[in-house]
Amino acid sequence: MRRTLNLLTTAALIHCTTASAFAGGNDIVDTAHKAGQFKTLIAALQKADLVDALRGDGPFTVFAPTDEAFAKLPKGTVETLLKPENKGRLQAILTYHVVSGKVLAKDVVKLSMADTLNGQRIDIDTSHGVKVDNATVVKTDIECSNGVIHVIDNVILPSDKNIIETAVAAGSFKTLAAALTAADLVDTLQGEGPFTVFAPTDAAFAKLPKGTVESLLKPENKDKLTAILTYHVVAGRVYSDQAVKAGKAKTLQGESIRIAVKGGKAMINEAGLAKTDIDATNGVIHVIDSVLMPPTSTMVGAANPMELIELAIDRGVPLFNDGHQAACASVYEVTAQSLLTLADDSLSKHQRTRLQRGLREFRNNDGHAANQAWALRYALDEVYQSMSRMARSNESNRMRLVMNDR
Numbered sequence: 001m002r003r004t005l006n007l008l009t010t011a012a013l014i015h016c017t018t019a020s021a022f023a024g025g026n027d028i029v030d031t032a033h034k035a036g037q038f039k040t041l042i043a044a045l046q047k048a049d050l051v052d053a054l055r056g057d058g059p060f061t062v063f064a065p066t067d068e069a070f071a072k073l074p075k076g077t078v079e080t081l082l083k084p085e086n087k088g089r090l091q092a093i094l095t096y097h098v099v100s101g102k103v104l105a106k107d108v109v110k111l112s113m114a115d116t117l118n119g120q121r122i123d124i125d126t127s128h129g130v131k132v133d134n135a136t137v138v139k140t141d142i143e144c145s146n147g148v149i150h151v152i153d154n155v156i157l158p159s160d161k162n163i164i165e166t167a168v169a170a171g172s173f174k175t176l177a178a179a180l181t182a183a184d185l186v187d188t189l190q191g192e193g194p195f196t197v198f199a200p201t202d203a204a205f206a207k208l209p210k211g212t213v214e215s216l217l218k219p220e221n222k223d224k225l226t227a228i229l230t231y232h233v234v235a236g237r238v239y240s241d242q243a244v245k246a247g248k249a250k251t252l253q254g255e256s257i258r259i260a261v262k263g264g265k266a267m268i269n270e271a272g273l274a275k276t277d278i279d280a281t282n283g284v285i286h287v288i289d290s291v292l293m294p295p296t297s298t299m300v301g302a303a304n305p306m307e308l309i310e311l312a313i314d315r316g317v318p319l320f321n322d323g324h325q326a327a328c329a330s331v332y333e334v335t336a337q338s339l340l341t342l343a344d345d346s347l348s349k350h351q352r353t354r355l356q357r358g359l360r361e362f363r364n365n366d367g368h369a370a371n372q373a374w375a376l377r378y379a380l381d382e383v384y385q386s387m388s389r390m391a392r393s394n395e396s397n398r399m400r401l402v403m404n405d406r
Contacts, residue, residue: 028054028062031144037151040070040078047082048091058146059102063122063132065155073155089160092118092281096158102148105130105140119194119237120158120279132156159279163189163197166280172287175205175213182217183226193282194237196249198257198268200291207330208291209311227253231294237284240266240276255294263363268292270337270359293338305339305346306391309384316373325369332376333362339383348390351383 029051032038041064045051054060070078081090096118103114108130113121122132130137135154142149159166164186167173176199180186189195205213216225230253238249243259244266250256258269266273271290278285312335320328336355339347347355358379365371 025145027146028058028060028144028149030055031142031149032062032064035142037066037068038064040067041065044070044078044082044090044094047084048087048094050091050094054098054146056146059100060117060147061099061101061103062147062149063097063099063135063137063152063156064149065097065135065152069135069152069154092158092160093155096120096122096156097152104148105150108137108140108150116158118158120281121239121277122156159281161280162282163193163195163280163285165190166278166285167197167199170278172201172203173199175202176200178217179205179213179225179229182219183222183229185226185229189233189282191282194235195252195283196234196236196238196243197283197285198232198234198271198288198292199285200232200271200288201274204271204288204290207334209308209331209335210315211311227294228291231255231257231292232288239284240273240286243286251294253294257292270333270340290334290337306384306387308335308339309380309387311335312380313377316377320370320373325373329362329369329372329376332373332380333359336362336376336379347383348386351386354379354382354386 026034029042029045033042042051045054054062080086081093096116098117099114099122100117103111108124109126111124113123115121125131130140132150132152133156135152135156137150138153139151142151161169164177164180168177180189189197215221216228231251233252234249234257235252238246243249244261246259248256248258258267260267266276268286268288269292271288271292273286274289275287278287312331316328316331319325319331336359340352340355340359358376361375361379362372365375
């Protein structure tokens, strides 16, 4: 999550003794040109065909790297970026230095981040000086006719990997990558987007009842796998603060996910947010600790809710008895969550309430794995017994009807 910021004193922030000399009626490009210390930036803007854009009405806020800042990049980087074939990457870098609107220094210190014209966010930290990502602001409030320039001492670089590349590089999403491949969704998430992906880790997939992942990866279950995976994807680039404020979001699968803060922890449905706001070229990734199940789907390998509970207990009991109480609790947690996402007529109101109470008890016992496991085991047992009674009652009624028809 973003850092809490402290306001700097005016003396520590403002270094603008020459600002008035640059401003006047000049736009951002003319102001930078007259300053004499942004030759590389001007050349880059020309190669990227962004000069006219920064001469526009705006207003814009530009975090402008000096010639010395560009010189800090690895040898040959600038020359490579200025080549015609790298125009797209150059545009992405330059627009990452531009924020829409006129944001003066007194406003910058109130921010922890800002959305750039690139689409990705920059981090702003004022705990020791003023930093934008890894760059220090060395001069502020150079006012122009169409915005303001703040001078920085390093070139800041946006992510250059798409969602799939970012997930693969992280190393903790191997199961997700395999699932996306099996569902033929890799090309989609490498596309222009932007997308927001709530990405379950390998550990999250491991919580699912035994055999579930293997079943989902079979060709005959491609439609079900696609539904589950697209339930983790939202159109657009939605950062964590925006997601929590919205409270819900419609997924590419068609159903909506719930977003809330429970007990001080951000939750997506019943999955916890483990890490947020991982930028990619075509979107943003939020890491979650459980797999989300769309309401219209049932777990593969379980023909009905009773079989799902049986599978969970078959897997959970050996784990608990072998001393892996936390793993057992995780299996029961995912099972309870999965049951609650089934169609409305799959469970009675009483059964849903009992599972929800079990999950609350699970969260209230955070740090006590054995208690968490038992809280959910009791809930699952009660729901299973309730289902058994209903099944016997339905069978008895069916037999009675058959006998009456004779």
